Every structure is written in structure tokens, then in C-alpha cells.
Amino acid sequence: MSIIIDQLNYTYSPGTAYEKQALKDISLVIEDGEFIGLIGHTGSGKSTLIQHLNGLVKATGGSVYYNGADIYDADYNLKELRTKVGLVFQYPEHQLFETTVLKDVQFGPKNLSLTPLEVDLRAYGALKQVGIPDDLIDASPFELSGGQKRRVAIAGVLAMEPEVLILDEPTAGLDPKGRDEILDQIAKIHDERHITVILVSHSMEDVAKYVGRIIVMDHGRAVFDGAPKKVFSHYKELEGIGLAAPQVTYAVNALRERGILVKTDATTVQEAKAAVLAVWKG
Amino acid sequence: MPMIQSSDLTFEYIRRDEEGNVESITKALDGVSMEIKKGDFVAILGHNGSGKSTLAKHINAILLPTEGTLYVDGMDTKEEERLWDIRQTAGMVFQNPDNQIIATVVEEDVGFGPENLGVPTKEIWKRVEESLRAVGMYEYRTHSPNKLSGGQKQRVAIAGIMAMKPQCIVLDEPTAMLDPNGRKEVIRTVRELNSREKVTVLLITHYMEEVIHADKVIVMDDGKIVMQGTPREIFSQVEKLKSFRMDVPQITELAYELKKAGMPLPDGILSVEEFVEAVGRCCDVGGRR
Amino acid sequence: MIRDITIGQYYPADSVLHRLDPRVKLTGTLVYIVSLFLVKNLWGYLIAALALAAVIRASKVPFGYIVKGLKAVVILLLFTVCFNLFLTSGTPVFEWKFIRITKEGLYLAFSMAVRLTLLILGSSLMTFTTTPNELTDGMESLLSPLKKLHVPVHEVAMMMSIALRFIPILLEETDKIMKAQQARGADFESGGIIKRAKAMIPILIPLFISAFRRAGDLAMAMEARCYRGGAGRTKMKPLHYHGRDAGAWITMAMFVAVIVVSRRF
Incomplete structure (x- = not known):
């Protein structure tokens, strides 16, 4: 049970003046239950890559295998794939359209030919999981606050009970507390539902705190892939492609350069704290 | 004369039901009194819904106070005949770069403000060139805004305001929709305009890294000003900030955590350099390397 | 793909046509459209098509790019052609069951198709060359x-x-x-x-x-x-007529004259 991406290439508007190769020879294996951070700046190809994983965009070269089956086979059911690989777009609240929160969340499961009871249960369950209180369920989604709208939109994808959940910049535009709340919720969903989660982000601090593996994209290529500690040890190369490691990684490295022999693999505040205290206390 | 001065500024959103009866009243601003000096770089922090955007819209006279007064360079925003002077004095840049660019060519967009002000043609061209150079977008003057990155679009929007020769720029979360590179680009541009062109800057944001160079930080919550001071004073109060749904830069948090664990570090460390120096001093004194 | 719709979008290039006064281009487009309806025979269409081709060439907008704009209206075009082809009465040239194509229908369908195509190409050229x-x-x-x-x-x-x-x-x-x-x-x-x-x-x-x-x-x-x-x-780019605009007015007048003359062949 996994996603295998083999030699994936994608070119926008081939043969025109706007031709642009968005993905170049990407090969990755994503195992069940992983929590992955996909990082890169705008135009690095990360948004294009995730749209390949549920078949919304078809590669111009290479293959994608979902649980062993080639999704580009003529008889492969792409519609079913889209329910297995849930994709939450950037600013997902802009896709809300129903008259009530519950109805909007039901839209996905209703497309799955389930019984009405099952549709209700899934929608309700998803709303609970993203922390929408009962009294908002029959409210119009347009009356909610920005953060609440975003949760409802995430619930809309969650209600399809996907095996893989991909979120494109789920914290964009939120305030610091709102960012933490959404990320905590996503981590909780990952733990409780035992599903694969791919978090697209450009905040290193956020990603380092939650994920087990980081994939860094640059100019359509996957340039780094590994555990956060391993990837952020390349902080100087990351800077070269316009990205940066968490601030604390810089801090421990700078301490080391000054002759204070701290461990330099810290990527979170807690790890850096432990590293510095270990030296200070001797 | 201060650039901006408000006293007891209050603004109420009134919601009415279908028959026009008042359903609820929300105080988006509740007795805000503040003063911003000419030439300062002031940052306003606050979570979504804290009233910071409402405050910004008052400075541009897009919203008018329900109670209290606001002066922009000595002009009361309630005086209707000064409206256009106020908007020319305090320019405003908004969050979504796509929704504030009017023209389909960069230079034409920058010229839009001066055109509205009735500036003579020759002078418009001069101002457009100067402002595009000031934000480093002169080479893109004949491009279509649709083909620019988010950070570049925001710089064009800033140039559009600069071409009106304002004394003050109010930026309402100009970086919220940008990636880290775009954010840096915009903040660098704004800081340069502040130091070189002496424009007063009022930056509204919820990215903590963007405010550490400000002259003054104002924290808003529930329509009120709850904290005010230099970045160092503000970021020394980690717990208090967190109670207002705000955060501190990661390095500040690390120093704070270490201090709690007993290390003798100063409050409000804002940069990696400060941190290394302070921690270095502790370790040297302790002699435990 | 929805993004391929190019109709109405400015195409930046440095050509005489781009530099012309927009009033000239607007009037020119209008004159061209009217002249298309003055055309009476194949010669007229040929002249109109050649004139447009020359102008497109002068505009430096790639021909393929302009034609792409037609994709959006291909249904309208087909509809008009079928409408004229099957519903015009006159001398039949082809009959099968209820389908009946007449000589007049053929001509009408052809001229409508040419007219519409030229009209769309001509007016989209204006939007391609004018911001x-x-x-x-x-x-x-x-x-x-x-x-x-x-x-x-x-x-x-x-x-x-x-x-x-x-x-x-x-x-x-x-x-x-x-x-x-x-x-x-x-x-x-x-x-x-x-x-x-x-x-x-x-x-x-x-x-x-x-x-x-x-x-x-x-x-x-x-x-x-x-x-x-x-x-x-005030205007950043106020409109002023230049020498090239006078040239365009004269060219336009000549074109109309040729079209009117072509009616007599």
C-alpha cells in the first residue's frame, strides 16, 4: 500500500510560447501512514506535483502507481482515486457553496453513492474532527470566521474518508494561534485515522515540528528528501535555493562556530533548548 | 504635529435583520487612542478580527469613526472636504495584490493615482519612473501584472501609492498571501522607503519576524490597544503575547525557554546574533565549555 | 483547456499597429466590419482576407496565436454555417432524405463563414494590439x-x-x-x-x-x-494623432474604395 512516482515529468502548454517544464524526473515512494512535508517556493512545482497524485493533472511523462496500480491505465477509475487521495487546495474556503455547513460537507460523500445515513455520519464525524461545534452545523458557511471556514472546507475533504490527505498551504493567511490550531488538528487527524498526510508548506518552522519526512522541491526537481534533521543539515544549500532552515537550526550552528560545542541537529525549540542546556549544565 | 493621532476612536458594525431592526452591534474598535510620529516605522500586531484592519481603514477615511476622532497630519477624517487630501497624504496598500491593480500594464497602474489627482502628464511620467525605481520594478514597467510574482505585484502596488507622494503608507497585511521570498522582498522595500524617502510606515501583519526592526509595535486585541512599545519591550512578554493569540520569533522563544530553565539571559532577544552572544557570555562565565 | 481562450487579451509586441492611436484602430475595425458586409463576390472576400493578412503580418502577433482565439467561437461558426447550408431555399444541388442543400445555401454558408471568421480575426487583432x-x-x-x-x-x-x-x-x-x-x-x-x-x-x-x-x-x-x-x-498617455495615424486613415480609405470597386466585377 503506497504511492510510487516514477520518472514523472510535466510540461505546461507544450509547443507554445508559454511552454514551461514544471516537473522534471521526479521519483518518490510514499509509504502508508507517513507524515510528509513538501517544501519549495512558489513555482517550484510542489502544487503541480500534488495534483498528479489524485489524477487531476496528467503527466506528460512517467507513471504514478497507487497501491500498485498504474493510474494512467485506460481502465483505471480516476474518480475513485480522487476519493482515496483527498486534496485540500490553498484557501479551500473559497470553494464553499452550500447554504449550511453540514450540506457543504455532505457534498463529497454524496458523490460517492453512499446511503443517506452514511453521508450524514461521515459529514458529522468530519466536522467533529476539525473542531466545529454543534451549534454551527446549520449555520451558513459564509457567516463563519476565516479560520472556521477553512476547517469546514477541510472537513469537506475529510468526509470522503480518504486514505491519503494532501493539504496545500493550510495555514496561509491565518494568525499565529490559528496556524498552530490547524496544524495540531491535522496532526491529530494523522494519528487518529492512521492515514498518510502530505503537508505543502513554505514554513520550515511548522513543518519541522510535525512531519517525519521532508521533500524539498526546486525548479521542478525533488532536491532533498529525508528526515527533518537530515534535510535541515543542508541549511546552507537550502538558502541557495531561496529557502531556509528553522531559526533555531541557525542558532545552534552559530553557537558551534563560536566554540560552544552544542549538538547541531536541533530543528525545534524544544530540541535546541535541550542541546543548549546540555552544554550549559555540563 | 504627529502623522496620525487618534483619541477614543470607536467603530461599531451594526447588523440589522430583514425589517431593519438592530440585531447586534459589534465594537470593532473600542476607545483607541494613539499617536504616530512622522518618519516612524510602526507595526500593528493582532489576530484576525482584533480590529487592526478596521483601524487601517479609518486612517484612509474608508471608514469613519462612530465615536472619537482621528487626525491625519492634522486633518480630521470626518471633514468631508479634506477627504482627497487625507487619502493622498496616507496611502494604503491592501492584502490581495490581484485585487488592487487596476491596469493591465505595470506603468499604467502606477500612473492611475496621479491621474486621479489631476497631475500634469509630464509630471505623471516622472513620478511613475521615480516610484518604480524606488521599489526596484522599473525594468518591469511594460509588463502585464498577471505575469509577475506575488511579491513583485505588491511592490507595484506600493509604487502606485508612492506616485501619489504620500507622507505615510498604511500596509494592511501586505505579505499575508506571499511566500517567504515575496515577504522579504516587500518588507525590504518598505524599510528602504522608510529610511531613504522618510515615509512614515504603518505595517499591519501577523508575521513576528517582520516587526523586529520597527520603531514601535502596537498590539491589538478585541478592538483595543493592549500593548505598546519597542519590539524588545513587546517580545520580552512572551506569555502575554501568546494570550492575545500572537507569537514571538522562534529565537526569542528559545531564549525565553532557556531563561525559564535557569540560564541568566536578558529578556527580548530578537536575533540569532544577539542570542549567540548572550549564550556565549553565560557559557564563558560558567567556564563550562 | 479553459486557459487557452485568448480572445480579448493584449499581446505585447513592438509594431506599427501597436503604436497606432487607439481611435484609429477602433474606427478601422468598425470600417473593416462594415466593409465585410459590402462585399458582394469572391474577389471582395479575397481582397478583405489579403488586407487582414497584411495587417496581421504588420502587427507581429503570431498567426497561430490569433487563430487560437477562434476556438472559443467555433460552435457559433458551425451553427451559422449549418443554418445557412440547410435552410436556404433555391436550386438544389444535393438531396438525401430530408437533407437538401441548395446552390444559394452553399454560397450563403460560405460567405457567412468567411465573414464571421474575418470579423472575429479582425476585431481580436485590435484587442491584441491595444492595451x-x-x-x-x-x-x-x-x-x-x-x-x-x-x-x-x-x-x-x-x-x-x-x-x-x-x-x-x-x-x-x-x-x-x-x-x-x-x-x-x-x-x-x-x-x-x-x-x-x-x-x-x-x-x-x-x-x-x-x-x-x-x-x-x-x-x-x-x-x-x-x-x-x-x-x-489627467492622462498619463493622452491621445495624440501622429504621422503614422494619417497613413492609417489613408490606407483605410483606399481599402474601402477597393472593396466598393470590387462589387462591380
Whole structure:
């Protein structure tokens, strides 16, 4: 049970003046239950890559295998794939359209030919999981606050009970507390539902705190892939492609350069704290 | 004369039901009194819904106070005949770069403000060139805004305001929709305009890294000003900030955590350099390397 | 793909046509359209087509790019052709069951197809070579006599230019919303016409909400930049006629003369 991406290439508007190769020879294996951070700046190809994983965009070269089956086979059911690989777009609240929160969340499961009871249960369950209180369920989604709208939109994808959940910049535009709340919720969903989660982000601090593996994209290529500690040890190369490691990684490295022999693999505040205290206390 | 001065500024959103009866009243601003000096770089922090955007819209006279007064360079925003002077004095840049660019060519967009002000043609061209150079977008003057990155679009929007020769720029979360590179680009541009062109800057944001160079930080919550001071004073109060749904830069948090664990570090460390120096001093004194 | 719609979009290039006064281009397009309806025979179409080809060449806009704009109206074109082909009475040249094609029908269908194609190519060439701002300035100037009749000429012109600026943004947005709803299992490709129309609701509602939100934002941004209608405004690029514009007027007059003469062959 996994996603295998083999030699994936994608070119926008081939043969025109706007031709642009968005993905170049990407090969990755994503195992069940992983929590992955996909990082890169705008135009690095990360948004294009995730749209390949549920078949919304078809590669111009290479293959994608979902649980062993080639999704580009003529008889492969792409519609079913889209329910297995849930994709939450950037600013997902802009896709809300129903008259009530519950109805909007039901839209996905209703497309799955389930019984009405099952549709209700899934929608309700998803709303609970993203922390929408009962009294908002029959409210119009347009009356909610920005953060609440975003949760409802995430619930809309969650209600399809996907095996893989991909979120494109789920914290964009939120305030610091709102960012933490959404990320905590996503981590909780990952733990409780035992599903694969791919978090697209450009905040290193956020990603380092939650994920087990980081994939860094640059100019359509996957340039780094590994555990956060391993990837952020390349902080100087990351800077070269316009990205940066968490601030604390810089801090421990700078301490080391000054002759204070701290461990330099810290990527979170807690790890850096432990590293510095270990030296200070001797 | 201060650039901006408000006293007891209050603004109420009134919601009415279908028959026009008042359903609820929300105080988006509740007795805000503040003063911003000419030439300062002031940052306003606050979570979504804290009233910071409402405050910004008052400075541009897009919203008018329900109670209290606001002066922009000595002009009361309630005086209707000064409206256009106020908007020319305090320019405003908004969050979504796509929704504030009017023209389909960069230079034409920058010229839009001066055109509205009735500036003579020759002078418009001069101002457009100067402002595009000031934000480093002169080479893109004949491009279509649709083909620019988010950070570049925001710089064009800033140039559009600069071409009106304002004394003050109010930026309402100009970086919220940008990636880290775009954010840096915009903040660098704004800081340069502040130091070189002496424009007063009022930056509204919820990215903590963007405010550490400000002259003054104002924290808003529930329509009120709850904290005010230099970045160092503000970021020394980690717990208090967190109670207002705000955060501190990661390095500040690390120093704070270490201090709690007993290390003798100063409050409000804002940069990696400060941190290394302070921690270095502790370790040297302790002699435990 | 929805993004391939190029009609109405400015194509930046440095050509005589790009530099012409927009009033000349607007009038020229109008003259060209009228002349298409003056044409009576094949010679006239040939002349009109050649003239357009020459102008396209001078515009430096790639021919393929202009033709792509036709894709959006191909259905309209087919419809017109079929309508004329099958429903014109006259001398039959082909009959099979209820299908009947007449000589007159053939000619009419052909001339309509040519006319429409040239008309669309000609008018899209104008939008390719003129920025929306120039276009609105040109319209405003040409229509300014109507101001005396209290027609809000400036406002209409401004409206048009904003609409043109937002076409690509809204197209991209549509694409994004469609994908997002597809990711929630929406199906836009199967089912009858009613089912398909219903499937559009989850796209149209978010699209309208977004358009209204953008309109609100834009109105605020324009006000913040001291926009208060046409009165008292100066122009960054005021319209002045140049030597090349005189050349264009003369070329236009010659073209009309040739078209009128061609009617006599």
C-alpha cells in the first residue's frame, strides 16, 4: 500500500510560447501512514506535483502507481482515486457553496453513492474532527470566521474518508494561534485515522515540528528528501535555493562556530533548548 | 504635529435583520487612542478580527469613526472636504495584490493615482519612473501584472501609492498571501522607503519576524490597544503575547525557554546574533565549555 | 483547456499597429466590419482576407496565436454555417432524405463563414494590439460627444477595461474551483444536460462570491487611490494623432474604395 512516482515529468502548454517544464524526473515512494512535508517556493512545482497524485493533472511523462496500480491505465477509475487521495487546495474556503455547513460537507460523500445515513455520519464525524461545534452545523458557511471556514472546507475533504490527505498551504493567511490550531488538528487527524498526510508548506518552522519526512522541491526537481534533521543539515544549500532552515537550526550552528560545542541537529525549540542546556549544565 | 493621532476612536458594525431592526452591534474598535510620529516605522500586531484592519481603514477615511476622532497630519477624517487630501497624504496598500491593480500594464497602474489627482502628464511620467525605481520594478514597467510574482505585484502596488507622494503608507497585511521570498522582498522595500524617502510606515501583519526592526509595535486585541512599545519591550512578554493569540520569533522563544530553565539571559532577544552572544557570555562565565 | 481562450487579451509586441492611436484602430475595425458586409463576390472576400493578412503580418502577433482565439467561437461558426447550408431555399444541388442543400445555401454558408471568421480575426487583432487602457481611452474619446446626452461615457469605458483585466484572473479561478470540486468527487463530464447544468452550481456560486469579493476590494483600492470618476482626471498617455495615424486613415480609405470597386466585377 503506497504511492510510487516514477520518472514523472510535466510540461505546461507544450509547443507554445508559454511552454514551461514544471516537473522534471521526479521519483518518490510514499509509504502508508507517513507524515510528509513538501517544501519549495512558489513555482517550484510542489502544487503541480500534488495534483498528479489524485489524477487531476496528467503527466506528460512517467507513471504514478497507487497501491500498485498504474493510474494512467485506460481502465483505471480516476474518480475513485480522487476519493482515496483527498486534496485540500490553498484557501479551500473559497470553494464553499452550500447554504449550511453540514450540506457543504455532505457534498463529497454524496458523490460517492453512499446511503443517506452514511453521508450524514461521515459529514458529522468530519466536522467533529476539525473542531466545529454543534451549534454551527446549520449555520451558513459564509457567516463563519476565516479560520472556521477553512476547517469546514477541510472537513469537506475529510468526509470522503480518504486514505491519503494532501493539504496545500493550510495555514496561509491565518494568525499565529490559528496556524498552530490547524496544524495540531491535522496532526491529530494523522494519528487518529492512521492515514498518510502530505503537508505543502513554505514554513520550515511548522513543518519541522510535525512531519517525519521532508521533500524539498526546486525548479521542478525533488532536491532533498529525508528526515527533518537530515534535510535541515543542508541549511546552507537550502538558502541557495531561496529557502531556509528553522531559526533555531541557525542558532545552534552559530553557537558551534563560536566554540560552544552544542549538538547541531536541533530543528525545534524544544530540541535546541535541550542541546543548549546540555552544554550549559555540563 | 504627529502623522496620525487618534483619541477614543470607536467603530461599531451594526447588523440589522430583514425589517431593519438592530440585531447586534459589534465594537470593532473600542476607545483607541494613539499617536504616530512622522518618519516612524510602526507595526500593528493582532489576530484576525482584533480590529487592526478596521483601524487601517479609518486612517484612509474608508471608514469613519462612530465615536472619537482621528487626525491625519492634522486633518480630521470626518471633514468631508479634506477627504482627497487625507487619502493622498496616507496611502494604503491592501492584502490581495490581484485585487488592487487596476491596469493591465505595470506603468499604467502606477500612473492611475496621479491621474486621479489631476497631475500634469509630464509630471505623471516622472513620478511613475521615480516610484518604480524606488521599489526596484522599473525594468518591469511594460509588463502585464498577471505575469509577475506575488511579491513583485505588491511592490507595484506600493509604487502606485508612492506616485501619489504620500507622507505615510498604511500596509494592511501586505505579505499575508506571499511566500517567504515575496515577504522579504516587500518588507525590504518598505524599510528602504522608510529610511531613504522618510515615509512614515504603518505595517499591519501577523508575521513576528517582520516587526523586529520597527520603531514601535502596537498590539491589538478585541478592538483595543493592549500593548505598546519597542519590539524588545513587546517580545520580552512572551506569555502575554501568546494570550492575545500572537507569537514571538522562534529565537526569542528559545531564549525565553532557556531563561525559564535557569540560564541568566536578558529578556527580548530578537536575533540569532544577539542570542549567540548572550549564550556565549553565560557559557564563558560558567567556564563550562 | 479553459486557459487557452485568448480572445480579448493584449499581446505585447513592438509594431506599427501597436503604436497606432487607439481611435484609429477602433474606427478601422468598425470600417473593416462594415466593409465585410459590402462585399458582394469572391474577389471582395479575397481582397478583405489579403488586407487582414497584411495587417496581421504588420502587427507581429503570431498567426497561430490569433487563430487560437477562434476556438472559443467555433460552435457559433458551425451553427451559422449549418443554418445557412440547410435552410436556404433555391436550386438544389444535393438531396438525401430530408437533407437538401441548395446552390444559394452553399454560397450563403460560405460567405457567412468567411465573414464571421474575418470579423472575429479582425476585431481580436485590435484587442491584441491595444492595451485595455488605450482601448478605453480611445472609446471614451470617440464617444465623448455622447456626454452631452448624459451618457456616462467615462464610467462605461472604465468598466470595460476592468472587465478585460479580470478575465484571465477569473479564468484561472474557475479552473481552480473546478479542480477543487472534482477533488470532492464532482463530475462535470457525464449525464444529461440537466445533470450537467446542476453540476455547475458548485462552480458558479464560489465564482460569483469571489467576483463580488474582488469587486469590493477593487472598489476600495480605487477609492484609496483617490479615484472619483472622470472629472478632473489627467492622462498619463493622452491621445495624440501622429504621422503614422494619417497613413492609417489613408490606407483605410483606399481599402474601402477597393472593396466598393470590387462589387462591380
